[in-house]
Amino acid sequence: MKYAILGAGGMGLHFGTLLQDIGYHVDFIDTWAPQVEAIRKQHGVYVSRRGQDRHLVEIDNIYYPEEYDGDPDVVIPFTKQIGLADMLKRCAHFFNDKQYAVTLMNGMGHIEKIDEYFPKQHVIGGTALIGSILTKPGEVDYVAKKGTGSCNLANQTEHIDDTTREIAKEFTEAGLNATIHENFMGTLLAKVIFNSVLNSLATSFQCSYGEFIASPSAKPLSIDLINEAFDVFERANIKLIGTREEVWHTIYHTAHDINPEHYPSMYQDLVTDRPTEVEYINGYIYRLGLKHGYIAHSHKFAINLVHIAEKLHQTRENKKD
Incomplete structure (x- = not known):
């Protein structure tokens, strides 16, 4: 398969370089000039793993959207939610109805935008x-x-076709360990719950996953958010791919064992003065709950915590100036 990554940030580069490393053709498309120009000047991106083994991975095919005229088989949007509509619009000239779109973005709100450009049977939701x-x-x-x-990958039509299998196989070959599911919304929302806990709370307290999960208060706070999310989705008649207990186990295992040193992307947005995606994550859960007559108080509280953190960071940065 030939891939086009829309958004050469941390995740876009991670997926793209791993696929490129095992021989698949990957083009990178980005709108942020400092990123595009740095990669062009270096002829690649400097990659480290947990701060070690810094080395240059060669990339000579990074483009601004208007420059790109390739014909990829698979398009992978990796922008932030707030920038997706603009990115898709600027890239629309090379889209066609034979291509597949694989979305691994955080939060909710992106599927509807992607559906404007790709047939639903070619849209694969992922986490x-x-x-x-x-x-x-x-x-x-x-x-x-x-x-x-x-x-995790799931076709929007919940039909596992040969192309979906091939994409999952190639992701797994690249070390991305892909699993295919038939439950589209359940697959997407499992990550929304995950992010509504770890991303939002670690960002609010401006700490790493490991620092957060080490607190005795981490579990009760997490369980409250998990239970409210399940209550909302049950009222919306959405079946998730795991249980409440399994979601907590995933959160704990990720924060304590796999990525204890990680600061979430929401925190990275906070400290670089970009809008966070809390309204696309906890906000989505809260608004869906209201639609079904349920008030997710803990998610509303988490939203407010993140917005307070945003405001405090802006105030402190302004004082430095």
Whole structure:
């Protein structure tokens, strides 16, 4: 397969370079000039794993959207939710109805935008338990041990076709450990719950996953958010792919054993003065609950915590100036 990554940030580079390393053709497309120009100047991206073994991975095919005229088989949007509509619009000139779109983005709100450009039977929803940090333009750190990440894929039509199987096979060959599911919404929302706990709370307290999970208060806070999310989705008649207990186990195992040093992407947005995605994560759960007559108080509280953290960071940065 030929791949086009829309958004050469931490996750886009992680997926793209791993696929490229085992021989698949990958083109990178980005709108952020410092990133594009740094990669072009270096002829690649400097990659570290947990701060070690810094080395240059060659990339000579990174483009601004308007420059790109390739014909990929698979398009993988890896932008932030807030920037997706603009990215898709700027890339629409090379989309066609034969291509597949694989989305591994955080939060909810992206599927509807992707459906405007790709047939629903060619849209694969995914979730990734893989950590990456863009430390500066042209430099990325993969924060977990090699081979420990994983991703889940589900076709929007919930029909597992040959192309979906092939994409999952190639992801797994690259060390991304893909599993195919038939429950589309359940697959997406399992990661929404995960992020509504770890991303939002670690960002609020401006700490790593490991620092958060080490607190005795981490479990009761997490369980409250998990239970409310399940209550909301049950009222919306959405079946998830795991149980409440399994979700907590995944959160604990990820934070304590796999990625204890990781700071979530929401935190990275906070400290670089980008809007966080809390409204696409906890906000999605809270608004869906209201639609079904349920008030998810803990999720509303988490939303407010993140917005307070955003405001405090902005205030402190302004005082430095």
